[in-house]
Amino acid sequence: MGVLASAALLFPLLSAAPQAGAQVPEAGALQEQFARAATRHGVPESVLLAVSYLQSRWDAHGGAPSVTGGYGPMHLTDAVTALAGSAPHHSEEAEDARGDSSRAVRSGAGTPVPAAASLPARLRTLERASALSGIPAEELRTGTAANIEGGAALLAAAQREAGLPASTDPGDWYGAVARYSGADDSATASTYANDVFDVIRAGESRRTDSGQVVTLPAAPSVEPATEQVAALGLRRPAGGPVECPRSVACEWIPAPYEEFGDGDYGNHDKANRPDSQSIDYIVIHDTEATWDVTLKLVQDPTYVSWQYSLRSSDGHVAQHLRLKDVGWHAGNWFVNAKSVGLEHEGFLTAPDSWYTEAMYRTSARLVRYLAARYGIPLDRQHILGHDNVPGTVTSSIKGMHTDPGPYWDWAHYFRLLGRPITPSAGPRAEVVTIRPEYGANRPVYTGCVTAGEACAPHGSGAVRLHTAPSADAPLVKDIGLRPGGQDSTTGVNDTGARASTGQSFAVAERRGDWTAVWYLGQMAWFHNPVKAPTAVNARGLVLTPREGLASVPVYGRAYPEAAAYPAGVPVQAVSPLPYRLLAGQRYVVGGRTPGEYFFAPVFDSSGHKVVRGQEEYYQIQFGHRVAFVKAADVRVSPS
Known part of the structure; x- marks a missing residue:
């Protein structure tokens, strides 16, 4: 989005x-x-x-x-x-869907939506x-x-x-x-x-x-x-090296790999995954375009790319990249290099935008296949929405996408994945997993049609986070989105005070019908009444700053230390985001990963290298987006 x-x-x-x-x-x-x-x-x-x-x-x-x-x-x-017309996904001129400073920004102007009559x-x-x-x-x-x-x-x-x-x-x-x-x-x-x-x-x-x-x-x-x-009298799907389960209809519509001169090329990178580096994430997008336009965009060598597109009306799948190669879709190079991107035909998540059951089911079968093939956990720290991918550095936070947004039914999706979101701990659990009743949970969003105006009531998989246990309390702040310290808003695109179905957070306090969790370095309250809970109690690993540290930095990518880079590979800055993880706060661990950087700034893939260091990181659910902290900075314990 x-x-x-x-x-x-x-x-x-x-x-x-x-x-x-x-x-x-x-x-x-x-x-x-x-x-x-x-x-x-x-x-x-x-x-x-x-x-x-x-x-x-x-x-x-x-x-x-x-x-x-x-x-x-x-x-x-x-x-x-x-x-009525729309701008296709990744069409913003300043966006870098590749998310790597080692080469020029790559994002095409896009193809206009076709005339309705066509x-x-x-x-x-x-x-x-x-x-x-x-x-x-x-x-x-x-x-x-x-x-x-x-x-x-x-x-x-x-x-x-x-x-x-x-x-x-x-x-x-x-x-x-x-x-x-x-x-x-x-x-x-x-x-x-x-x-x-x-x-x-x-x-x-x-x-x-x-x-x-x-x-x-x-x-x-x-x-x-x-x-x-x-x-x-229907056609046979286009043949090719598709990598899909037999339970879905899949055809090969390749994205081009083309050199333009002066070091410029598109629209993806050759790689050798998982031998070169692991595939850890699956990223769920919507396309902001019709099916025909989506296919034109991914076949444009000057545009960006992803592995699969899924059609809304019937769940049909088109594969564009071999899974071993790296697409440009998430806006974060660390995530791109370790993920598979799924673009679902659809438009901005406004009220009453909805996805067919056919597409949900096909998407779930494809994700189950990919997760089994690469050992990807079926949880919300590895099955990410594009809106859960962090900015790489402070300056990129505002430009990160917000699809598939608050109207994607994650609870239903995970039931189809065979991993329904259910309680795994008792009422005094130190971790909760967000899971409101989608149809009954209808928080007010604004800006779906006109800026500032309320959207039509609609079911949602997200809950809103406040600074105190009251619906009248201000929403928590996101200093990455608003460096000036302004409050978050109810805007449908504003992820600053939003927790989504399947995301797990460490409990900070419980008070009546309200539960507080640690979120973006602060205590954040959401309405969680016993008779109509919006979260389930859970267990898991949590981390906190190690003894003696008042706070630790938070990162949008897990890059290796400077000493790990060989000659000829420019050292990538390990640049913290503007947030801090404070002593006494706890965050749910999503996994441990080595510092890693995929060096691929040129067309000739023979010069590509995967740089791995001694520094290790933990991925955490830090806010609506995931983040990373250095393993040396924190202490991990079971909840």
């Missing part, structure tokens, strides 16, 4: 508040709306429910569009209406649903019952066009479900349909954003007619 300074320029796409008059179903009516639409169009109710679950988890989002212009529980796409059919399904059902487009966008009718009409039409009867057996609708995905290749369509039928077989039940409980009973005996995909 865009940096703070330019956020106001990036909000237009798909961030509008729900339209006036948006329909909200009466209590208990949503399940019946699915049943009526299924009967009217001859679609098995389980198929309609499962398709809707994969698109939206049955949420209506108050009539507001998704990150790709999808409306309502059936995610009927109308990007022509939703699209968007593919998968982003215009609402207009076809209108033609099939006779329901006006505006009603399909804002009316829940109408939206479900439109989705049922699309499924029924796909079944008819395949020359198949309106069977009551859900398994006979596999091809229609695959067509509904909007995928243009057979592998992605099949993966999408497989996920839908996994939902049918396993069943689901949840309370939606309108407060209604919807249930899909499990039907484990359903056998989908998977051979139907062959008759859809």
Whole structure:
């Protein structure tokens, strides 16, 4: 997502508040709306429910569009209406997505968002649903019952066009479900349909954003007619050296490695990971661009790069770099050199921007595969949002990105990863892990559409941090973002007083319904009532300054000491951030790492070197972003 300074320029796409008059179903009516639409169009109710679950988890989002212009529980796409223009990810001219001072800043101006009329059919399904059902487009966008009718009409039409009867057996609708995905290749369509039928077989039940409980009973005996995909006339995905699990549809769309002269090149670096250095992180981004623009950007040799892009509508994956190579995506060279970047098609995290279940599921399968391959812990100090990556030096803190932001559902994501965030300690635990109830947790954010104006209410995985145990107390300060000492704000891009789901912090004090943790060198309070907790008690290693030290410096990268650099490799400054970790404070340890620097300032990779020193660091959850402290400066103990 865009940096703070330019956020106001990036909000237009798909961030509008729900339209006036948006329909909200009466209590208990949503399940019946699915049943009526299924009967009217001859679609098995389980198929309609499962398709809707994969698109939206049955949420209506108050009539507001998704990150790709999808409306309502059936995610009927109308990007022509939703699209108002946006600046692609990494398009700020002053940004250095590579994050290394050894060479010039590399960030392209980007490609403009295409004209709405040129968007593919998968982003215009609402207009076809209108033609099939006779329901006006505006009603399909804002009316829940109408939206479900439109989705049922699309499924029924796909079944008819395949020359198949309106069977009551859900398994006979596999091809229609695959067509509904909007995928243009057979592998992605099949993966999408497989996920839908996994939902049918396993069943689901949840309370939606309108407060209604919807249930899909499990039907484990359903056998989908998977051979139907062959008759859809879809292309085969592009071949190539993809590194993906078999459970996702993945194609090779390579990023260029090109030299321009005068020492300039793009858009990534050749490496030999993990033999040369370990891969320790996976960084979750959103693209701030449509799928087509995303692919153009990563294939631009003058732009930046990442390993994978994921499409919103169906979870399709494109791989751009070999995992052994280093992408330019995180804005921190230490993190880039030791991470894999996943860009999710989507736009600025504004209220009612949302991600499809199809993309969440595919992303989780890809992350599980990468974590198993490289031994990456499935926790929030290694599965990072771009908004958790620290600035490398003080001057870069303000420019760090804030995606995927407070509306990414980390709790759901970690359930899909097979690592649900659950308590691991008793009520007197010295560590807590943030985990509010996403739908019910609706802190006020501002600046989603207009600077200073409140965003529409929306579920969030983040909690706000105060200087005292009161909602009226000022928010804690972030001197890196505001060197003048001003208070943090409720801005949707302001991470200065925000703790996010899955992040663990050492408890400083408990007082009634409030819990204080150590955060950015200060005590920070958040509302954590017993009857509606926003954190779970946990255990883990914590660290504090070693005896005799009043404070220790905090770093945004773990670089080796000067003596470790061989001749010909310029010594990189071990530059502390403006924060201090004070005696008596404790922070949760995320791991121990040697000081390490990947020297790669030139195109010819034969001169690249990995510099490793004797100095070791601990990674900690210091604020909303992770940070590093020298192992020699601290004492570690179990909580």
